[in-house]
Amino acid sequence: MNVENEFSYNYFQYSIVDHVFTFGYAAMAAGLVYFLVTSSSSLPRYRLSSALSAVVMVSAFLELLVISLQWQRSFVWDGTAFVVGDELFGNGYRYMNWSIDVPVLLVQMLIVLGVTGVAFRRGVVLFVAAGLAMVYTGYVGQYYEVDRSAPFWVWGAVSTVFFAVILVLVWRTVYGNVERMPAEVRPMVKAVFWLLAISWMLYPGAYLMPAIWDSADGVVARQITYTVADVTSKVVYGVLLSAIAVRVSKLEGFGAARDSISTIPRGGVTDVDAPGRV
Numbered sequence: 001m002n003v004e005n006e007f008s009y010n011y012f013q014y015s016i017v018d019h020v021f022t023f024g025y026a027a028m029a030a031g032l033v034y035f036l037v038t039s040s041s042s043l044p045r046y047r048l049s050s051a052l053s054a055v056v057m058v059s060a061f062l063e064l065l066v067i068s069l070q071w072q073r074s075f076v077w078d079g080t081a082f083v084v085g086d087e088l089f090g091n092g093y094r095y096m097n098w099s100i101d102v103p104v105l106l107v108q109m110l111i112v113l114g115v116t117g118v119a120f121r122r123g124v125v126l127f128v129a130a131g132l133a134m135v136y137t138g139y140v141g142q143y144y145e146v147d148r149s150a151p152f153w154v155w156g157a158v159s160t161v162f163f164a165v166i167l168v169l170v171w172r173t174v175y176g177n178v179e180r181m182p183a184e185v186r187p188m189v190k191a192v193f194w195l196l197a198i199s200w201m202l203y204p205g206a207y208l209m210p211a212i213w214d215s216a217d218g219v220v221a222r223q224i225t226y227t228v229a230d231v232t233s234k235v236v237y238g239v240l241l242s243a244i245a246v247r248v249s250k251l252e253g254f255g256a257a258r259d260s261i262s263t264i265p266r267g268g269v270t271d272v273d274a275p276g277r278v
C-alpha cells in the first residue's frame with residue numbers, strides 16, 4: 001500500500017495533484033507530436049531515436065492518464081475533505097512505465113552519440129539489465145513505504161547500487177564519445193549527462209518522501225517531484241537529443257540538401273545553381 005491512501009486532502013491539496021497529473025500527460029501528448037513532426041529534420045541514422053522518444057511519450061501518456069483517473073476515483077469529497085473511498089491509489093504503474101522508458105531513454109543516447117557495432121550491443125545489454133534491476137528492486141521496496149520496515153530500506157539501497165552503475169555507464173558513454181562529436185555540439189552532449197543525472201535523482205527523492213515528509217503536503221510534494229522528473233527526463237531530454245541530431249545532420253549537409261530542393265527552379269538545376277546540394 002502507498003502512503004497516499006493514509007491521508008485526507010483539502011481542496012487545494014487534492015486539486016494541485018489532479019492538475020499536476022493533467023500537466024504530465026498533456027506534456028507527453030505534446031511531446032509525441034513534436035517528436036513525430038521533427039523526426040525528418042535529421043539524418044536517417046538518428047530517426048530511430050525520434051521513434052523511441054515517441055514510444056516513451058505514448059507509454060508515459062497512458063501511465064499518467066491511468067494514475068490521474070485513479071486519483072479521481074480513489075478520493076471522494078465528504079463535505080469537508082477528500083477522503084479515501086472504495087478504491088486505493090497506487091504508484092506501481094509508474095514502475096511499470098519505467099521498465100519500458102528507462103531502457104529506451106538510455107538506448108536513445110547511444111544512437112545519438114553515434115555508438116555502433118559491438119559497443120552499441122554491449123551498451124544496450126548493460127543499460128537494459130541495470131535499468132530493469134534498478135526499477136524492479138525499487139518496485140518491491142515501495143510496497144513497504146507505509147511502515148518503512150527493513151525491505152523498504154534494503155530494496156531501496158539495492159536499487160541505488162544499480163542506479164550508480166547506470167550513472168557511471170552514462171558518464172563513460174558521454175565523456176568517451178564527446179570528442180568524436182563536432183565541437184559545436186559538445187556542450188549539448190555534456191548537458192545530456194547532467195540533465196539525465198539531475199532529473200533521474202528526483203525519483204529516489206520521491207521514493208524517500210514518505211520518510212522525509214509523512215503528511216498530505218508530503219504527498220503533494222511527491223507527486224510534483226515525480227511530474228517534474230517525468231517531464232525533464234523524458235520530454236526535455238528527448239528534445240535535447242533531437243536538437244543534437246538535427247545540428248549534427250546540418251553540419252553533415254543534410255539540411256542544406258533538403259532546403260535546396262525548394263529553391264530548385266523549374267526546368268532543372270545545375271551544380272552552380274544549388275551549391276549546397278550533396
Ligand code: RET
Pocket residue numbers: 097098101102105134135137138139141155156157159160163200201203204207230233234
Ligand atoms: C527507485 C527506488 C529507490 C532507489 C532508486 C530508484 C531510482 C529510480 C529511477 C527512476 C528513473 C525513472 C525514469 C523514468 C523515465 O521514464 C526505483 C525509485 C535509485 C532513477 C528516468
